[in-house]
Amino acid sequence: MINKVAKKMWMLRLMLLLSSLAAASSSNVKPGSGCQEKCGHVTVPYPFGIDNSMRAMNKNFFLNCSRRDSLPKLVIGDLEVFNLSIENGSMIASFFTAHRCYDGLGNRTSDYNEPYVKLGSRPWRLSDTRNKLTAIGCDTSAYMGDPDGSFWTGCISMCTNESAKLNESSCSGIGCCQILLPKSLKSLNLTLRSVNDHEDMGRFMPCDYALLADETFNIAEFLASEDKSSSNVTIEWVVKEKKCPDDPNSKVYGCGDNTACYYSENGQGYRCRCKPGFQGNPYLGCVDIDECLDEEEYLCEGNCKNTIGSYTCDCPVGMYGVGKVGCRGFRIITIIASCVVVLGLLFLLPIGLWRWYKFIKRRRKIKRKQEFFKRNGGLLLRQELSSNEGNIEKTKLFTSKDLEKATDNYNVSRILGQGGQGTVFKGMLTDGRIVAVKKSKSVHESNVEQFINEVVILSQINHRNVVKLLGCCLETEVPLLVYEFIPNGSLYQYIHEQTEDQLPITWEMRLRIAVEVSGALSYLHSAASIPIYHRDIKSANILLDNKYRAKISDFGTSSSMAVDQTHLTTQVKGTFGYLDPEYFRSSQFTEKSDVYSFGVVLVELLTGQKPIRLVETEENRSLAAYFLQVINENRLFEVLDAEVLREAKKEEVITVAMVAKRSLNLNGKKRPTMKEVALELAGIRASIGDSVLQQCEEIDFVDYDNARNFKTGSSSTGSFFNSVTFSVDGDPLLSNKW
Known part of the structure; x- marks a missing residue:
């Protein structure tokens, strides 16, 4: 009799399990006759819908099933979708690759395209955590931007010599570079350029690639594949671009029964998921799980009873404990021991608790300080x-x-x-x-x-x-x-944000500040125990004390160098407008890179203009390039600051301008050292008139014959800034606004 009852109970539970599994398996498709669940090999679950044969949640989730090929393809515009995930709120799609191939002379041997993606007004985003812009090549400048021009950014991939090899396990910067996407990106253009026209680079890697790829991208597999025309990208979707309601029990649009609303990890909207104890498609409604049918997942040593969203488990008669953890029988020795422990605790509790509290508090404080000390370096x-x-x-x-x-x-x-x-x-x-x-x-x-x-x-x-x-x-x-404490702010503020109550920045002050800064940099480069390169010299990092003496600050991106050593980086650091063009192209930082940045500061002191000028003409936006142009055109005194024109002598201005011109030479080897610059500027400040010219000519610091005639050599600085349309942002430890 008992066996028959047990058999009936087992059969009943089996039927319940089968019915719940059937409900779960069919819950991915919106109810209705003639609903299509697949397009080719891709399963399309609700809230998405295919063509007119399947009802989607709304028009935002309406997808096309292209039947132009033998095997139908699920597409969004020009993107082919390979996978739709309800759990992750994502879809995997194929995105075209920008590529070009060259011969050894820099001639292009293949067509070039600039792929783009536009998701429109749907609540979808290109994932900023799972996708990266990847550039592969030995002379490759790849960047991406919003078609409406709201942002542009990119990276450069270079090969330094014949022994340079691409690290196929990671993107280290040699032969390959990567950057993350910004948040909230719905559209994107990819652009591919050659920094040096690919001359003499074809023997290392004849083709350049710029692609948007998700976290599954493998460099070795990509280079070994025959088809390099596309890569996989991850698109994240939400039900609506809104936050979940404050009341967790309120009805949420798009979510079915027994579900909860949660804010997506990309911070752009909400999705739905089944509450604990339920399963199924949360956008159609979730069904209760019978926990009593799965003894491995839901432990119960007593009498199991399923409830809506959970289950109960009571220990059998004669036993005690929590059935979901384990049941034990009553024992006399256990009761006696428990009573002794309780009495002991009642007696020692006040003293023990106080000592324990003091001990824990002291230990936590010490441990917390140790953790902070270790974490903070x-x-x-x-x-x-x-x-x-x-x-x-x-x-x-x-x-x-x-x-x-x-x-x-x-x-x-x-x-x-x-x-x-x-x-x-x-x-x-x-x-x-x-x-x-x-x-x-x-x-x-x-x-x-x-x-x-x-x-x-x-x-x-x-x-x-x-x-x-x-x-x-x-x-x-x-x-x-x-x-x-440096009380009088930065040189940038004094040059570009002058107020009426501030002390005017005279020519003597400008020249003194230039001498002090150049002297400090000369000390860092050649007199310090270990040569130190600042790497972010700019007027905002030059502070003025109570006597308006200059002090260099913000060494967060600086580096110490061995003698005669250059610094090869995989990520160019600095501030746009002050950045050495030679360092930008080669990724090799030398002491002459600081000289170039100081040359820009000298031009700021002479002209009173910002390093990036707000003008319509692209070639004149760089103050450095514009300054070299006006010298070539014999128009130096047309761009000088009014205070400089009023106070400075012509010979002094010409001499300082020629120092700036030599410091801004595109060939780093032709720039003076900081020691030469410091000595020359100190000589200018110490002497006046013809004596200055005579002394400087003797030490061959400046070509004064050319200076008097305003004849300077040609410069290609303007062409450099024209060839790069995206910014390289330095990220010092703290931008100075003291």
Whole structure:
């Protein structure tokens, strides 16, 4: 009799399981006669629909099934869709590749196309976390942009010599480069260019490629494949570009029964998913799971009973415990032991709890500080300090309490400036010193190295025209740097944002600032124990103290170099307008790259104009290129600042202008060193008139015969800026607005 009852119960459960599986398997298709569920090999679940034979949620989810080929294809415009995922809210589609091939002389041997994708007004986006712009080639400039011109960005892939080989396991920058997409991107154009007309590069890699590929992209497989015309991209979709309602129980458009609304990871809208204890297609409605039928997934050692969205499990009579975890029988010894433990706890509880509380609090505080110290690069800083012992002054480690008190707990009224990497606060130490406290933003691995790099480099520098690092604090959630306070802002503000109550920037001040900055850079390049290249010289990184003396700041992107060593990078860093064109093309940073950036600052001091000019003509947007052009055309005095024209002597202006011209030479080898620039500018400031010209001619620093006649050599700076239409942004640890 018992066996018959058990058999009937087993059969009943089996029928329930089969019915629930049938409901789940059919829930992917919208109910209705004649509904088509597939297009070729691609299954099309609701809320999507095919042609007129399947009802979609709305017109945004209406897809086309192209039958022009023998095997039907699911398409969105020119994109072929291979996969639709309800769980991930994504679809995988094929996107065309931009490519060109050359012979060894730079002649193009294949056609070139500029593919684009336009998703329209649907609530779809190109995934910014799963897709990357990838450029492959040895002389390749690839960039992408919105067709309406709202943004342009890209990267450069170069091969430096015959031994350079493409790393087929990753995109390291040699032979290949990658960048992420911006958020909220619905349309995209791909453009492919050659930096040096592909001359002498065909023997390394004869073809260039620019493609948009998702996280499954493999360089080796792509290069080995016969068909390189397309790659897979990931498109993310949402039901609507809105947030979920505040009330979790309210009805949400597009979501079926027993579902929950959740905001998508790309932050552009919401999707639907089944609530816990339910399964199926959330856009049609989810059905209850009978947990009692799956003993491996849902543990129960007692009496299992299915409920809507969950289940209960009671221990059998004579046993105790939680049935979902395990049931145990009652034992006398267990009861006695429990009573003893309870009495002991009641007696020792007050004392034990107090001591335990103090111990845990102290331990957590210590552990938290240790975690912050490690996360903020403390171990790396300790390693750098030990490896450079003797070259680095001892850096003071401030406590978090010291800096909280100094900045009035980081009051917003104490903010001096904010940049891409953090915020600078004004503070007063207990000894009365006024300081600037730099508080970094969230710490990523790359930012930690940059932060420690700035600490190590500034600790090596002892120069009156370089901002002095007083110490740092690593026991807080974000790392902190403490500098001497520089009260009068940046040179950029004094040149381009002059107010009526500010001291006018005279010619003597301009010349003195140029001498001080060039002297500091000369010290960094040739007099420091280890040559240091700043890599982001600009007027915004030159601060002015209470006596308007110049001080160089922001060493977050700087690097130390061995003697006669150049720095090969896979990612060009710097600020557009100050960036050395030779460094941009070759990715090799030398001391002459700092010379070029300083030359741009000299032109700012002479003309009072910004490094990127707001003009319609493309070739005149670069201040450096425009300055060289006006010198070639004998129009130097037409572009000088009014204060310079009023105060400066003609010979002084011509001499400084020629120093700037030589510093901006496109050939880095023909530029002077910072030491030569510093000596020449110091000589100009110390002497006046013909004596200056005579002394400078003797040391052959400037071609004054050409200077008097305003005859200068030709320059191709303008052509360089015309060939590049996207920006390369430097990302220093903190842009200066002191």
